[in-house]
Structure formats: structure tokens, C-alpha cells
Amino acid sequence: MLKKLTVVVFLFSSCVAVLGADEDMSKWLRPSEVPQPKNNKLTPERIELGKLLYFDVRLSKDDTISCATCHHPQHGWTDEVPTSKAVGYDGRVGPRNSPVILNAAYQRHQFWDGRARSLEQQATGPMSADVEMNMPLEELIPKLNKIQGYVALFEKAYPGEGLTKETLAKAVASFERTVLSTESPFDKYARGDKNAISEDAKEGFALFKGKAHCIDCHDGWNFTDGSFQNIGLNDGELQGKELGRYNVKNRGAWYGVFKTPTLRDVTKSYPYFHDGSVKTLEEATVICASGGRYENGVRNKSDAMKDRKLTHEEVAKVVEFMKSLTGPDIDLKIPTKFPQ
Template identity: 35%
Template sequence: MKKAIEVGIIVVAGILVYVVITLLPLFFQRELKTFENDNELRMAALRSFSSMPKTYDEIIKLTNTNPNNPLTKEKISLGKKLFNDKNLSQNRDISCSTCHVLKDGGADNLPTAVGDAFQENPFHLNTPTVLNSSLYFRQFWNGRVKNVEEQASGPIQASFEMNMSKEEIVKRVNENKNYIKDFKSQNLEVSFENVTNAIAAYERTLVTRGAFDDYLDGDDSAINEKAKKGLGIFITRGCKGCHAGLTIGSQSIQKFPLHSWWNEWLDIEFVANKDFFLPEIIIKDNSFPFENTGGFKGLNNEQKFKVPSLRNVVRTAPYFHNGEIKELKEAVRIMGKYQLGQIFTQEEIEEIVEFLKTLDGKIIE
């Protein structure tokens, strides 16, 4: 009887601790500031965000920042052809645009990238968008390279992506007389570096502008009232702490999650003991608030990730590094709880998502 009572006490205590920890965020909610009018909200927004330029020439001026790869119209045009050329992959069946579908937000809407011979990314990594990527401070989920020129060379050579060597790329490009003419007209030799530079030059022009930019520029009617409420929550609850600037993110590397001790993955198993069945509380891997398919843990395996840009986020599902979360609303809920320590109401989540819709934009051409 004594053993049974001890078992009961342990089980009840474990459940109570779990419930208390789970509910803790409810007691530390940040006060939600309200904004009296559009001017007040806009001024608050402009302290954290800035709008995209309106013209193509302004975009070129903004993104022409690599002295080793100066932008020209001819190079950009060549890069567009190469970006869409399936001949640059081992089996001539995929191109850069296969995984970076511009109409789908610059990604592929798959949980993980699929490359040569239908191979999935070995870490089950979700394809980041190429849109606005030249404005990011680093590239890839762990921020391991500094610009789109370096990024462009990676997938081409990766065995599970395009699976090509530098020599094979040069050979394939030389098979195309039009390419030879394009390179010659620019006084460029056909080299792997010049191929990736051309692709990167084109990627530097893939900059989008949406309704939120119009609102920042003074158009009160550019976004609806629900989106304005979502913007207010985004600002006052702390989302802007990481998702700020011109690209609404992608300007820093951050630990995720910050509050992993709010664990939703609690199991209780009864393990046989020679004296009695004693309960053992087994906590599953709580590195992330979702299953970590692929086992990837970011920079230096420390759960540090490049903060994604939220521009065009409504078109880049599924979410997070391994594409484990399908719905944007659920992604917002997770970020609120595990990154900010905030429990968003369903209404607040819907308002934030309405704001995120205003970040969807068209490529400035």
C-alpha cells in the first residue's frame, strides 16, 4: 500500500509540475499597446522597418553591393538563363528555378528540398526563398556563407542537389553557342566563378514590394484594419526584435527556441522494478516544439539559425528549418510561445497573419 501511495504522489507531482510550467507564459504576458491612428502606428513601424524601393533602377542601386560582381544588364540577363537551365544539373532535369519557384514565393512548398535522382536533403532542410536574398546578411539556415555569390555555388555542387563539378558546369555551358556568345560579349571567360556570379547577379534583382511598403510610404488604405491590429501586436509583443529592417528578418542569427523548457512532449512510462512498478517520467527530445526530422541543429549544432525574412511568408509554407509545420497560424503560435514567452489568442494570431499577408509582394521589374 505504501508503495502504491508513493507511486501516486510521484505521478500527481509530475503532472502538476508539467501543468504549471505549461501555463507559466500566461502570467508573463506583455502589455499590448494600442495606437490611436495610422500616423502613430506608422511612426512606430518606421522605427523598426523600412520600405522597398519602387523602381528597378533603385533596386539595382540597392543590391549592387559586391565589388567582385558588379551588376550589368547583360550579366543579369545571362544569369536569368542559367538560373532556369536544367542542363546545369547532372541528369539535366532540374535547375535553380526547380527549387526556387518565383510564383510560389521563391521556394518549393516542400518540407525538404529534392535534388538529383530524387534525393532529399540529408538534414531534411526546407528550401529558403531566393526572393530578397541578396539583402540578407548571411545565407543558408545556419548562415554559413556571406552572400548570394557563395550561395549559388553550393547547390550546384552538392551531390544531393544538382550534383555537378566545376569542370562539368564549364563543359555544359560551352555546349551552348548562345552562352559562349553571351560570355564573349561581356569579355568574360566561361568559368565556374563567372557562371555563379551571373546567377547571383540575376538573384540580386529578385526584390519584392508589397502593400506594407505602400503603408510605410504613407498610404493609409494600403492595408486593412485587421492587418493594422496585427502590425501593432507584431511591434508591441516583441516580434520586431528579430524580424525587422528592410527584409523583416534575415539580419541576425538567433537561438531557437529560447524557451524550450516549456515542454509539450511529456510521456510517463511505467518501468519494471524488481520490487514494484515505479513510474519513470520520460521527456522526449524537446530541442524544438516539433519533431526534429533530419536532426539539424543549426550553426555549430547549437540551435542557432539565421532568422528568416517574413516577406512573402504566406507563400513559402511549410515552415521552420525542416518544414515540419504546415500552417502559418501554427508557426505564429509557436514563435509567440517558444521565442517570446507569449501566449497569443486565436484572434491575435489571425491578426498577425493578416499583417503577414501585407508582406507578400511582386518582383520589381
């Protein structure tokens, strides 16, 4: 009996030693429940309707752009170009990199500058933005109401509420709430499979939480704490051109800050940062762990941005760890036929 107990204790100790003696690994796993507002609970009808709308180019002024154009599942829910798709309406280009939709359901603020406080608030913004879909809602709602197939689907999803800008936002938000990260090698590791990630990735995880201080901002299971940071990408006059959250309100702490993005599936969501100026995870890691692209001359730079003096080998291990956060693609059938 004592021998059995000793073996059990030994095995338990070994697991704890591998995963971190005093760390509750459950904090790194996605919660099973998806946050939903009381007035827009998820239903199959709402999700399906939202999916059709998300991929339907008729939501843009010239019937060429859908939400998926800039936030496409085959491109990590973004678009692989530095700033919002160069094929934007009439060739216009937005000032910021397309933020990933993945796990947006869990974020309190949407957009890089956090100006929307819910997915419902966010959903219709790009539709009416002139550098994106350029379709004022005053024109879009009548346009959609002429498509009888949509009118019927809205009635099924939101009985008695009609096809309005509110139900349009609710439907798209419902679909977005289903865009969730899948089980990555790191998740398997966090659940106890010590062989799920490489030794370099394990050391990278330790660096991520320790010497590199990545966790100061990329904290929690979604690898973002939802914070707004100025990571020193621009100095001098350049920083005055992109004020970030300061545009929402002239609060001192918001000068030049942008939302900390998730690192889930980060290998799929390049290029990186709000301006899409960095192509590789290595370069992004070096910038973040060395105190920003510019050491001096940055107004309101985050004090989490310090030179952590990582070696090349340590940077490589942090990158190896971040690669382990990528899971299989979501099982999603992209619509090819739309309501008429």
C-alpha cells in the first residue's frame, strides 16, 4: 500500500515538476462557456444567418467586399497584408492591420483602439466605413430588406424584430462568437500531455512568463489581458499620425496605445502589430522584448516595454512556444450560395 502511494506521489510530483510546481494550468485553457449578451443569446438560426451575412459581398457598396475579405478564415481571420486590404472599396487602404476575429467573443473592447464595447457595436462599423465596405446603414438596411430570403431568415432568427441595423449587428456578432480557437499543442500540454510540445517550447514558455515578461500583457488563456499599450513602434512626428485609443478620448494614458492582440493561432495572423509593419514572430518578439522599436522619443510608451536582454537562442525559444499556440483550422463550411 505504502509502495503504491509512493509511486502515485512520485508520478504526481513529476507532473507538477514538468508543468510548474505552483501553477494552476487551468488558467491557460479556454473557458467552456462563450460570453453572450442577454438580448442576443446564441441560436443555430442566428449563427447561420450571421455566417451568410459575414461572407456576403452584397453588404458593401459595390458588391465586392464582405467581412471575410479582411477577416478570412483561410488567413487566420485577418488578410495577410499590412493594412486593411488594398482592394478595399475603390482601392482605398485603411490605416491599420485587420485585427483577428478569433476569440473576439471574450474581449471587452473591439477594434485596435477599443472604441466598441461589444461585438454588436463593432459589427456594423466596417460596413459603413468609407475605407472598407463604404455602405451607409441607411442604404444597406433597405437593400437587404429587398432580398426576401434574408427577410425570412431574420424573422426566423429574431422573430418580430425585423431586419434592422440592430438585428443585422446581432446576427453578425452571433457568428463571430463561434470563431473560437481550437485545441493547440500547448492546450494538450496544459492538460497534462508533457510530450505535446518540444523542450524548446517549454523553455520558451518559462521565458514568456519570466525573463521576457511577455505575460505582462499577453496574459491568460487567450494570451492577452485586454490591455492597451504603446509599444514604441513610432517616434517623433510619426507617432502623432496614429493616436490609437487617444482618438476615443483625449485621456493621457491613451496616447498612442492599441489593444494587446491574442497570440492564439498567431502563426496564421501575420503581419503583426496595429500597423502590420512586422512580418515575422522573431522580429515581433525582438521588438517587444527589447523595449520597443524606438527606445527614446516615444510619448507615453508603456513601462512594460523594457529591454529584457534576451539572447538569440532565448528569442527562438519564445517563438517556438508561441508556435505551439496554433491549433487546427475551425471546421467551417464557407457559404457559396446566398439568400435571394
